[in-house]
Amino acid sequence: MELPKGKKRLVLVGNPNVGKSIFFNELTGRYVDVSNFPGTTVEIHTAPYGDYILMDTPGVYGVSSFNEEERVARDVILHADIVINIVDALHLERDLFLTQQLIDMGIATVVALNMMDEAIRSGKTIDVAKLSKHLGVPVIPTVAVKKQGFQELKANIAKASLGYADPRIQSELDKLIATGMGRGDALLILEGDEEVAFCHGQQAFPLREEIYLRRRQRVNEIIADVVQAKQIIKKWNKLLGQWAVRPVTGVPILFAILMAMYWFIGVFVAQTVVGLTEETIMLGIYSEFITALIFRFFSPEGFLGLLLAGEFGLLTMAPVYLFGLLLPLVVGFYLALSLLEDSGYLPRLATLVDRMLTGLGLNGRAIIPIILGFGCVTMATITTRVLGSKRERIIATALLGVTIPCSAQIGVIAGLIAPLGFSYLVIYVLIIFTIFIFLGTVLNKLLPGESTHLLIDLPPLRLPQVKNVFTKTYLKSLAFIKEAAPLFFLAAVAITVLAYTGALTGLQNWLVPLTEGWLRLPRETTTAFVMGIMRRDFGAAGLYHLTLTPQQTLVGLVTITLFVPCIACIMVMMKERGWKDGVAIWGGSFVIAFLVGGIIARLLG
């Protein structure tokens, strides 16, 4: 990576979910995602901080090449000038393994001992001075969420030091270093990292286990000397954490959460709030005004008049859908999702559903991208990187692209289904769920190779941080508007042109066998599909103002849910999985959507 002159690389390194991203936000004033589940950050974020370029990395339990996050983090760590190692005081035994590895790599390190509040609350006392003496690097206690310890940490960055490395591998290390590589690279080669060895034209050493065990032992000795733990008393969060994974209580808890979200988004936001924003404000006040204004200057039949204020007008349909309908739904959704993310519930959900997902060639961890997909499929596709193997990433991406409706779409769907009654909701969910299972099972059978198994740590449940929840909701909603608005206006222009030139009617007539014949929907739904190619939520929104019977609504919604992912999303899929897989998913979703839609229409009719 390019580096401005005179700047040094300052890298935040730590286990997953220890607060690295909070430090990044705090030091640079830029926001990157903060959540209570391991694997929130999947790529490197950089921003200037004083004389340094600060880098936020994905959380790793150690430096090597076990998976994609580790590879990404490893390359940055190998080039670091100074590392700020964020350590979770509550999980010191686990986290110091990485600290000692960084020291063994010969990187100047300063340790931020974070989550001190939680450690104290759980009855743990840590002798910070002694810890620093054992490691040979500065150790600064911090509570990132309360901004405690930042000043002291900043003052100590320049004092980062090399610490006490494992002396027993020194001679082997020296031999490798003599060939012209850095100490970090040399250590990884000793630890059997084949990729690093390959880069240097060396053979990896079979010493991983020996070195790891010795490191583990040293860490345990340090812990024994600096930590005093009182018996942890069972508290509400521990009990709740147990209930969340135990099926008899976990399944009802999951349903309660889903019902609460349905009520909040599908009923409260989609009906009450949207009733106000769309009907009253955008249609009642704004549209009336703007149409009257535009038609004073342009004829309502002319192209410009239609383009600006017609049925699909740039100043009428586009802002009404975008701000009146979709924005409130997206905000509502991200609010709910941020609460879930911040609470620490998601890793427990991963445990609860692990068994089910193994049948689809995934393990429980895949539930995190899937849940995030309900927010934005595009973002979720990026987080599929946390999955352990290529086949898992392909399966998860396909499931996301085909079966998971994103927040804006769910909002519209909930708004359309809620008036039809609960039974329609159940049928809709069952249909989509069946396709989800079916697609996963088939891909699992077809794709070669082995999937990895679940091995995750379950962070303590926390009360969500109000400020973080709101910041997150705000930034995600803003990102939604930025991404959606241009496409939406483009869609409005495209459809106005199609309508004005008569191509839309032509297309509608041409597709009659598909819409009226196969799906048994009015031919006007073609418009919704054309919009759906740009973004699926516009497609769903396009159904909003058609007069449909309840059965037709259901068919329309199922089809539009399974329909192609939005343009932005398919571009990310191609970037992440390669264009072949991207095209296959795109084409496959066309086929599945219409096939299933038609079958449902027949079953209902």
Place this chain on the structure above:
Amino acid sequence: MTTLDKVRRGAKVEICRIADGHVRAQAIRFGLCEGSVVTCGEKLPAGPVVIYTGWQELALGRSIARNITVKEAS
């Protein structure tokens, strides 16, 4: 001697052997190695086993648990 997936809930066991090398390396980082004593917290039917290592909770997929040999901790 038995395997971790067969241990009953609440039992305290010592880890004797982790069969898979890749899992073993990952487990050492989490603080689990041969000789560690853990408590079995939850067992989901045919699903993951949740264990406490004294300071953290880990969820292990059934196939991983099946490959970990344990014995009753004294």
